[in-house]
Amino acid sequence: MRAAQSKLQRLLVFMGSAALFLSSCQTRQSEVADPVETAVAPELGVEPNQMKSVEPVSGPVAIVPLVKSKKPTPKAAGIFKQADQLGARVTEKGDGVWLIEKGERRFELREQSRQAILNGTVVYLNEVFAEKEGNFALSDSDFENTLCPALDPPEIVLRSKTVAIDPGHGGAEPGSVNRSLSILEKDLNLDVSLRLQKMMEENGFKVVLTRYNDRLVPLEDRSQIANRSNAGVFVSIHFNAALNKEASGVETYLLTPKNSASSNDDVIGSSEPSYRGNQTDLLNFELGYRVQSRLIADLQRVDRGIKKARFKVLKDLECPGLLIECGFLSHGKEAPLINTPLYRQKLAESLSHSLTSILMTGRIVSSDQ
Ligand SMILES: [Zn+2]
Known part of the structure; x- marks a missing residue:
């Protein structure tokens, strides 16, 4: 009783x-x-x-x-x-x-x-x-x-406390573009990544970026940079654009599990094989949940949810990873907001908080053998 x-x-x-x-x-x-x-x-x-x-x-x-x-x-x-x-x-x-x-x-x-x-x-x-x-x-x-x-959140077991940050696009590939504000996604991705790098290093973590300047790195090389660095977590930073000018908000993508449909597919992807990045499906989810929930709470943006996609940059990762679409450059109010250094600083701070909490609670298991 x-x-x-x-x-x-x-x-x-x-x-x-x-x-x-x-x-x-x-x-x-x-x-x-x-x-x-x-x-x-x-x-x-x-x-x-x-x-x-x-x-x-x-x-x-x-x-x-x-x-x-x-x-x-x-x-x-x-x-x-x-x-x-x-x-x-x-x-x-x-x-x-x-x-x-x-x-x-x-x-x-x-x-x-x-x-x-x-x-x-x-x-x-x-x-x-x-x-x-x-x-x-x-x-x-x-x-x-x-x-x-x-x-039943999985125990967070990581192979290191190194963070791999991937500023999407670069060089000849600008990503999303807002012409009226003259802003390119590749520049914003790098800006947020460099801010996040500084914060994570100040918190005592080793950080590796897939690019440190305006150059194009092939998608398959990005996950390899993280793998070679023995990264414990991988975060790819992007900004969105859509034909629908009303679309706004933040969404987090995880690698689609084997025999599953991606969030934007109607059919079940039964023929899709398992990738190396699927070894951490459960940790990917916990990482995605913590990052997305914190971003929505900190930034007060529309919650577009935790989604799944077979993005090339996530397929070959040897550590938990995610890709974040941090807002829409095509939205009349969100784009000017993203264009302010203050918003990008807040965005990096939010990511820094969730990543730090994951790394602090994570048990490190060496994968040197
Ligand atoms: Zn992008």
Whole structure:
């Protein structure tokens, strides 16, 4: 009885403290052939300030038992079984919303959607959350590569505390361009990377950049620079542009796991092999979650979520890595903001905070053998 009470109290604290918001993001444009090179972003059609006005998903009211659906889902199947494997609790909240909780992690799913929310941060599933054999369930890939690391964060084991920073594009390849402001993505990427380098070095970490000036480094060389440097983490810095002038916000890309669809693909990539970078799928997720949630909190930008793509720069990494699209140069208000040194300093500070916390909590295992 006492245990039940304290569980309820803890739940109330979580409910009160965690602000969960629904986003109305919808993918409307398929992924271009090589988004890293072209920097053309998928359009999710989110207004810059829309997140502030959406309705909270849950509140204290939500713990009142909801009306059971007509056909109750057997507790031993589907998402119930998947959550049970992780020691997590499932609540069907009605209106197609499911909540899965373990400790301080709250993972919210929406029926027929690829968009989930982990403690307030948007996460894209590899497949829609839909009925399979009569019960709502996550795909095997989403269970393994998303729900597991989301609710049961992996121990952070790194091979070193060296940070590899990759300023996207360079030289003849400008990346995204804002002509009216005369700004090129390659310059902004380098500027943020150099600021981040300084901060991480001041925090006592070794830092390697894939380029230190305005030159083009082939994509495959970038991951090799990180590997040769025995890097513990890899961060590729980019800025976005889209045909949809309304698109804005920050998104973090992880390498798509084996047999999974990338976030901007409609089909499951079953024929895609596993890459070297997939060895750290679980750590990639934890790294991505920490970086993206911190960026959204610090910069107050639209949360475009944690996504998956088979970017060349991530495929051959021997350490956890991610690619961050730090904002849209095509957006009327976001581009001038990005153009200020103050914003770029804040961006680097946010990255420095999350990377430092990851490196400080990480256990280092030498890979010299
Ligand atoms: Zn780019």
